[in-house]
Structure formats: C-alpha cells, structure tokens
Amino acid sequence: MTLRAGIVGCGGISRSHATAYANLEGVTLAALCDINPAALNTRADEYGVPNRYTDYEEMFRKETLDVVSVCTHAPLHAPVAIAAAKAGLNVLSEKPLSIDLQTADQMIAACKESGVRLAVSHQYRFTPIFRHAKEWIESGRLGELRCIREVGKGREAGFELMEMGVHYFDEMDFFMEGIEWIHAQITYQGHEVGAEDIMHSSALCKTDRRDNGMVAGDTMMVHLGGKHGASGLIELYRRESTQGWMMGPHILGDSGQLMIKPNPQTGIDEMWHCPFDVSFAAHTPQWERVTLAKEAFLIDGKPWPDRHSIWSVRDMVNAIRDNQQPELGGANALTSLECVSAVYESHFTGARAYLPLRDRRHPLVKRLADHPKTKDG
Numbered sequence: 041m042t043l044r045a046g047i048v049g050c051g052g053i054s055r056s057h058a059t060a061y062a063n064l065e066g067v068t069l070a071a072l073c074d075i076n077p078a079a080l081n082t083r084a085d086e087y088g089v090p091n092r093y094t095d096y097e098e099m100f101r102k103e104t105l106d107v108v109s110v111c112t113h114a115p116l117h118a119p120v121a122i123a124a125a126k127a128g129l130n131v132l133s134e135k136p137l138s139i140d141l142q143t144a145d146q147m148i149a150a151c152k153e154s155g156v157r158l159a160v161s162h163q164y165r166f167t168p169i170f171r172h173a174k175e176w177i178e179s180g181r182l183g184e185l186r187c188i189r190e191v192g193k194g195r196e197a198g199f200e201l202m203e204m205g206v207h208y209f210d211e212m213d214f215f216m217e218g219i220e221w222i223h224a225q226i227t228y229q230g231h232e233v234g235a236e237d238i239m240h241s242s243a244l245c246k247t248d249r250r251d252n253g254m255v256a257g258d259t260m261m262v263h264l265g266g267k268h269g270a271s272g273l274i275e276l277y278r279r280e281s282t283q284g285w286m287m288g289p290h291i292l293g294d295s296g297q298l299m300i301k302p303n304p305q306t307g308i309d310e311m312w313h314c315p316f317d318v319s320f321a322a323h324t325p326q327w328e329r330v331t332l333a334k335e336a337f338l339i340d341g342k343p344w345p346d347r348h349s350i351w352s353v354r355d356m357v358n359a360i361r362d363n364q365q366p367e368l369g370g371a372n373a374l375t376s377l378e379c380v381s382a383v384y385e386s387h388f389t390g391a392r393a394y395l396p397l398r399d400r401r402h403p404l405v406k407r408l409a410d411h412p413k414t415k416d417g
C-alpha cells in the first residue's frame with residue numbers, strides 16, 4: 041500500500057521533509073499547504089505536487105492522507121497537529137513539539153483520542169553515526185559514560201534553546217537513556233534573568249525570523265542529570281559568528297571520548313575518537329576519525345550521509361507500516377520540551393527541576409502573569 045503524505049508549512053525545513061517523502065519507497069507526497077501562495081507554489085513545483093492548499097483544515101478535509109508533517113513555526117504546531125489528529129492523520133511535528141507543555145499535552149491527548157501517532161522530528165539520533173556512537177557507549181568502549189557536552193550555534197540563548205537546545209536534549213536523552221533533572225543559570229546583558237527580562241523570541245533574537253513564543257536570556261549554562269548518573273552540559277551564548285559545525289555532541293567516558301561534529305566544508309557529520317578520558321592540546325594521544333561503511337548510509341539504495349529529515353520521516357513511515365509507535369512518539373515526544381520548561385523552572389527557583397514537570401504551564405508566561413508590569417515583548 042502506498043502511503044499518502046502531506047506537509048503544512050512550505051518554508052526552509054519543508055524541503056527536507058518533501059525530499060524524504062519523495063524518495064522513500066511506497067510513499068507519495070500528495071498535498072502541500074502554506075498560507076503564502078508563493079512559498080506553496082515554489083515547493084509544489086519543485087516536487088511536482090498538484091494538490092495545493094492555503095488552508096490546512098481544507099487540505100485535511102479534502103485529501104485522503106496517512107501522515108502529515110507540520111513544518112510551521114512552533115506556536116502553530118499544536119493547532120495544526122490537533123486538527124490533523126481530528127481528521128485521523130498521523131502527525132510528524134517539527135521541533136520544538138510546541139511552545140509549552142500544556143499545548144503539547146493537548147497534542148498528545150488529541151492523537152491518543154483519534155488513535156493516530158504523534159512524533160517530533162529530532163532526526164540526529166536516527167543517523168548511522170549517532171547509532172554507532174550509542175553502540176560504542178553500550179559496549180563500554182569509552183568506559184563508563186561521564187558527560188556529554190554541547191554548545192549552541194551563537195544565537196541568543198533563550199532563542200537557541202528552542203532551536204538547537206531541544207535537539208541537544210534529545211541527543212542526551214538518547215545516549216543517557218533518560219534525563220532525570222535539570223539545573224540551569226540564565227543571564228541577560230550580564231545580569232541574572234528576572235521576570236522583567238522575559239520577552240517574545242522576536243524581541244530577543246533579531247537575526248532569525250522564527251517564532252519561538254516567550255523566551256528569556258542571552259546566556260545559559262544548563263547542567264542535566266542522566267538516568268545512569270552521567271551529566272550533560274549545554275552552553276548557549278551569543279557570539280558574533282554562528283557556525284553550523286559547532287553543533288554536535290562531545291561524549292566523555294572514563295576511558296575515552298567521542299566527538300560528532302559536521303565537517304565545516306561539507307556539513308556532513310564526522311565521528312572522532314580519542315582513547316583517553318581528558319584532552320590537552322599538546323599531551324593527549326591523537327584523535328582519530330572513525331568511518332562507517334558507505335552502505336550504512338543507504339536508504340532504499342540512496343545515500344543520506346548528513347542529518348537529513350529523512351531519518352525521522354522514515355521512522356514514522358515504518359511505524360505506520362508496521363503498526364508500531366515511532367521512536368519519538370508517545371511520552372518520548374515530550375522529553376525535549378520538558379527540558380526547556382525545566383531550564384526556566386530551575387533558573388527561577390534556584391533548584392534542580394525534576395522531569396516530568398508537575399506544573400504544565402509555560403514557566404515564563406506564568407511568571408509574567410505574576411509580574412504584570414514587566415515587558416511582554
């Protein structure tokens with residue numbers, strides 16, 4: 041049976057989803073939707089999609105689809121996903137799942153009620169290099185896992201948390217098999233973030249158009265506790281040059297380290313190994329590149345060597361075919377967003393925030409409501 045896929049939101053990331061559906065065997069990209077006719081027609085022409093809509097409710101009503109990718113900005117993920125669920129469609133939402141846990145819970149409830157799947161598209165964990173690194177950790181090749189470190193690309197931390205931070209939480213959740221708590225410190229223009237520093241993402245980050253709801257802080261240090269005792273460290277701060285190759289985990293065990301970073305020239309991930317637990321510029325045994333056989337990167341006979349969305353799209357497509365849950369479905373869909381809320385909760389309480397959070401309200405919106413005189417962006 042050929043699965044029929046649709047996409048809502050025809051901007052940047054939609055190309056990656058469209059390429060995935062167009063290349064996976066047994067899937068057809070049947071319909072696209074965008075409120076902007078120019079964006080809609082550009083993407084639809086590129087992939088030869090005849091069925092075009094400017095209203096997603098109409099697309100869900102008129103088309104017989106099996107799965108829809110939600111590729112709009114974050115505040116629209118929940119309304120689009122809930123409408124898709126009510127129409128009986130499986131939903132693959134771009135990250136972040138939503139802008140707060142309340143609306144994310146509503147997405148999950150709507151999908152559960154309709155008996156459809158909901159997953160969030162953190163594609164990194166599905167790539168062969170990340171799977172290979174996990175095998176190394178599990179086999180004890182790095183000794184006992186101690187720490188995983190990540191840095192942001194250089195946008196203001198409150199914004200970056202919703203863009204790259206959620207990916208990093210998902211990586212850490214994958215490698216550590218669960219995140220238990222978060223402890224975070226946030227500053228803005230050199231002072232500790234208070235309720236008066238809460239603002240809309242467009243006010244905080246002027247260099248990126250994406251809407252990430254209410255955010256706070258230009259600098260963050262996030263420390264998290266993994267299920268088996270390892271730590272995660274995420275540093276997000278504004279820097280002049282923003283470079284894609286800065287992203288990627290540095291994994292430290294007590295007898296070795298792995299680094300997965302995109303090559304600055306090609307943007308394609310490389311995995312490097314050092315057989316020692318710490319590194320010093322001049323005194324450490326050499327880092328060596330770990331390469332995988334070319335066959336590891338093939339999907340339906342074609343190579344996908346980078347962090348392409350096809351890896352998470354394929355997981356959803358396989359789940360539908362095999363009548364299973366996608367790996368990032370169910371409660372797993374929530375983890376990375378739980379971590380975002382926990383960052384703010386921890387900063388404002390000065391204590392560890394344990395997952396899952398009991399208070400499902402947006403931790404910043406809640407604090408703004410308590411301080412009505414502070415700015416709202």
Ligand SMILES: NC(=O)c1ccc[n+]([C@@H]2O[C@H](COP(=O)([O-])OP(=O)(O)OC[C@H]3O[C@@H](n4cnc5c(N)ncnc54)[C@H](O)[C@@H]3O)[C@@H](O)[C@H]2O)c1
Pocket residue numbers: 048049050051052053054073074075076079094096111112113114116134135136161162163202203249250
């Ligand atoms: N997984 C990844 O690696 C990755 C990478 C980039 C972006 N993203 C995520 O994808 C999402 C979209 O980002 P982007 O860079 O593609 O944004 P974008 O601004 O390029 O595209 C968003 C599109 O949504 C359309 N849109 C707005 N309202 C709509 C509505 N009511 N119905 C239909 N379409 C509507 C806009 O017209 C626009 O074309 C964000 O949540 C972002 O964080 C994920």
